[in-house]
Amino acid sequence: MLNVTPNSVGSVAPPAGVVGVGFSPTADDSRVISGTVGDIKAADPRMTARNVDVYYGDKQAIKDVSLDIGKNEVIAMIGPSGCGKSTFLRCLNRMNDTIDGCRVEGRIMLDDQDIYDRKMDVVPLRAQVGMVFQKPNPFPKSIYDNVAYGPRIHGLTDNKQELDEIVEQSLIKAGLWDEVKDRLDSSGTGLSGGQQQRLCIARTIAVAPEVILMDEPCSALDPIATARVEELIDELREQYTIAIVTHSMQQAARVSQRTAYFHLGELVEVGKTDDIFTNPSHRLTEDYITGRFG
Amino acid sequence: MSKMHLDPQRTIERVNATLGRRYRKEQRFRRFGLGAVALGLLFVALMFLNIIGTGYSAFQQTRVLLDINYSEEMIDPEGTRDPAILSSANYAGVIKQALRDRFPGVTSRGDKRELYTLVSSGAALILRQQVMENPGLIGTRASVWVPADDDIDMLVKGHIDRAVPESERRVKDQMVAWVESLEVEGRVAKVFNTTFLTSGDSREPELAGIGGAVMGSLYTLIVTLLLSFPIGVATAVYLEEFAPRNRWTDLVEVNINNLAAVPSIVFGLLGLAVFINFFGLPRSAPLVGGMVLTLMTLPTIIIASRAALKAVPPSIREAALGVGASRMQTVFHHVLPLAMPGMLTGTIIGMAQALGESAPLLMIGMVAFIVDIPGGALDPSTVLPVQIFLWADSPERGFVEKTSAAIMVLLGFLILMNVLAVILRKRFERRW
Numbered sequence: 071m072l073n074v075t076p077n078s079v080g081s082v083a084p085p086a087g088v089v090g091v092g093f094s095p096t097a098d099d100s101r102v103i104s105g106t107v108g109d110i111k112a113a114d115p116r117m118t119a120r121n122v123d124v125y126y127g128d129k130q131a132i133k134d135v136s137l138d139i140g141k142n143e144v145i146a147m148i149g150p151s152g153c154g155k156s157t158f159l160r161c162l163n164r165m166n167d168t169i170d171g172c173r174v175e176g177r178i179m180l181d182d183q184d185i186y187d188r189k190m191d192v193v194p195l196r197a198q199v200g201m202v203f204q205k206p207n208p209f210p211k212s213i214y215d216n217v218a219y220g221p222r223i224h225g226l227t228d229n230k231q232e233l234d235e236i237v238e239q240s241l242i243k244a245g246l247w248d249e250v251k252d253r254l255d256s257s258g259t260g261l262s263g264g265q266q267q268r269l270c271i272a273r274t275i276a277v278a279p280e281v282i283l284m285d286e287p288c289s290a291l292d293p294i295a296t297a298r299v300e301e302l303i304d305e306l307r308e309q310y311t312i313a314i315v316t317h318s319m320q321q322a323a324r325v326s327q328r329t330a331y332f333h334l335g336e337l338v339e340v341g342k343t344d345d346i347f348t349n350p351s352h353r354l355t356e357d358y359i360t361g362r363f364g
Numbered sequence: 365m366s367k368m369h370l371d372p373q374r375t376i377e378r379v380n381a382t383l384g385r386r387y388r389k390e391q392r393f394r395r396f397g398l399g400a401v402a403l404g405l406l407f408v409a410l411m412f413l414n415i416i417g418t419g420y421s422a423f424q425q426t427r428v429l430l431d432i433n434y435s436e437e438m439i440d441p442e443g444t445r446d447p448a449i450l451s452s453a454n455y456a457g458v459i460k461q462a463l464r465d466r467f468p469g470v471t472s473r474g475d476k477r478e479l480y481t482l483v484s485s486g487a488a489l490i491l492r493q494q495v496m497e498n499p500g501l502i503g504t505r506a507s508v509w510v511p512a513d514d515d516i517d518m519l520v521k522g523h524i525d526r527a528v529p530e531s532e533r534r535v536k537d538q539m540v541a542w543v544e545s546l547e548v549e550g551r552v553a554k555v556f557n558t559t560f561l562t563s564g565d566s567r568e569p570e571l572a573g574i575g576g577a578v579m580g581s582l583y584t585l586i587v588t589l590l591l592s593f594p595i596g597v598a599t600a601v602y603l604e605e606f607a608p609r610n611r612w613t614d615l616v617e618v619n620i621n622n623l624a625a626v627p628s629i630v631f632g633l634l635g636l637a638v639f640i641n642f643f644g645l646p647r648s649a650p651l652v653g654g655m656v657l658t659l660m661t662l663p664t665i666i667i668a669s670r671a672a673l674k675a676v677p678p679s680i681r682e683a684a685l686g687v688g689a690s691r692m693q694t695v696f697h698h699v700l701p702l703a704m705p706g707m708l709t710g711t712i713i714g715m716a717q718a719l720g721e722s723a724p725l726l727m728i729g730m731v732a733f734i735v736d737i738p739g740g741a742l743d744p745s746t747v748l749p750v751q752i753f754l755w756a757d758s759p760e761r762g763f764v765e766k767t768s769a770a771i772m773v774l775l776g777f778l779i780l781m782n783v784l785a786v787i788l789r790k791r792f793e794r795r796w
Binding site for chain 1: 608609677679680681682683684685686687688689690693697698702
């Protein structure tokens with residue numbers, strides 16, 4: 071028989087209030103999460119989330135998260151896998167509605183409308199709050215049709231000329247126009263990964279949303295394509311409000327003005343990106359950004 | 365627990381020790397698989413050889429050249445050229461006269477009766493058609509190729525052995541002699557059998573054809589396709605894209621999967637009880653046949669369509685929902701077009717099943733002997749597999765080759781449909 075060392079982490083119950091899966095913090099009061107550290111408010115909030123709880127069936131994925139997303143700023147959400155950052159992001163345009171057994175409690179406001187209100191329709195909401203996904207997911211249609219799809223279904227244009235204009239403008243904003251202007255009729259799936267992701271960004275901004283949610287937009291891209299997309303995010307900040315989930319702390323530091331650190335479904339700390347990375351207040355944040363775990 | 369240490373030396377020894385056995389096992393398994401494939405191919409080859417070997421001769425028909433005298437006194441004694449009289453004239457008499465003229469030595473009643481069986485009873489119909497189309501033939505003489513009787517057909521094709529004693533074969537020595545004398549004169553020929561492809565069923569093998577059954581199958585399949593494709597796709601789309609996951613949809617799903625395993629004759633009974641007895645739809649009609657086959661094909665189409673929908677990556681749905689498409693737009697603009705090749709493939713496979721199905725159709729009366737070629741989905745008709753069943757059951761020697769030939773036609777259609785399914789799949793296959 072092989073002798074296997076028993077997993078001590080699983081068999082020893084962590085002290086109450088201390089989160090103890092995957093790493094073994096010393097039973098130290100400084101790692102207890104007791105509410106969010108830092109200022110959850112933004113100067114000019116576009117979206118406000120208050121006391122949001124999300125459940126997948128019986129399992130609670132997000133616990134009591136409150137956070138503002140301010141106008142013309144990029145807010146980065148970081149944290150170890152499974153911490154709920156993507157779940158929180160997907161609450162902001164109700165993409166979680168498509169998941170069976172997912173339940174959202176609390177209040178999320180876009181400007182001054184409650185997006186989880188009974189009267190709220192998800193179609194206009196998603197036109198206002200666009201989303202870019204982790205894996206580039208262009209439609210298997212032409213580049214032109216990819217960008218034109220949103221304006222078409224919402225009837226944003228009156229004629230072909232206006233639509234052409236929107237497609238061109240969106241591709242220019244997404245920094246893709248020069249690369250694809252001669253082959254708008256070729257398939258969107260034939261582009262490289264980085265180009266596909268920028269095409270998805272163009273598709274999102276073609277409907278002129280107020281807020282753009284990005285769920286790890288660069289995780290499937292190489293460093294050069296990542297740099298290109300990060301540059302783009304910085305340019306888009308002037309016109310849009312952007313919330314980005316990322317696994318890369320360097321990326322968060324490069325593109326965001328505010329950073330929110332999530333841990334096991336709770337929002338541990340929010341603050342100006344510079345402060346979080348240079349002078350974190352909470353021990354868990356410090357552990358994460360110094361690479362002690364995650 | 366005893367303590368045990370693994371070291372690289374021990375590992376490699378152990379691995380080497382078992383290596384030979386592992387490879388032998390793999391070899392055995394591979395040979396077993398090859399053997400199974402070879403056996404399967406052998407059976408398929410035997411089946412095709414047998415069917416084609418028996419059936420190919422049905423595509424030929426023996427014809428006899430007769431010198432016909434379109435005598436006015438026999439066809440239209442009063443000279444009115446009235447179509448009613450021309451239609452009911454005694455053309456069989458004209459044929460008999462031609463045979464008597466050819467073999468003047470035959471005098472006794474019994475011999476004459478035998479002489480008349482040399483040619484098919486369909487020969488008179490050919491003359492009638494000629495005269496109806498061209499009454500000017502009356503009073504003239506012409507040589508006409510008429511179909512031989514099925515026994516003579518078998519004799520000429522070699523299915524009846526001339527060498528065996530007279531008592532052991534259907535065709536008498538005397539008739540063989542007549543046929544041989546005709547053959548010497550070049551008055552017997554085998555031509556391509558258009559009758560087999562165009563005409564309906566008949567009691568006479570030389571006049572029987574699959575035309576009626578093919579048309580019946582066609583109408584039945586059209587009804588099946590028109591009903592099962594929209595219903596099947598709509599069900600699949602609802603269950604896969606819209607329905608909530610709960611006990612009811614689970615129940616529906618289990619039932620659909622079970623329906624796929626229900627013996628097809630049960631669907632026939634259901635069709636008989638509901639469509640014919642309760643709703644009073646006509647018996648033997650392709651409409652009812654199509655409805656019954658729809659019930660049978662639906663599970664296949666639903667299951668294939670759901671698999672096709674499942675294969676569409678969720679990222680496409682998210683992309684569409686993310687720019688604000690409604691669920692309906694997401695499905696119809698993106699998911700359905702991507703799933704369509706898979707759905708079509710499933711539908712064609714289901715149609716091929718339906719084409720080959722006979723049991724449920726027996727229950728709703730499509731097994732009747734129907735001579736007329738159906739002109740629509742409400743006319744009584746039969747279908748190819750049932751026609752095969754009917755002919756296989758017939759005692760005449762001439763129906764043996766007809767049965768095999770009909771199987772060849774059916775297999776031809778099935779292969780065609782499956783090839784179409786494969787082409788569709790290859791042509792529209794998408795990669796992400």
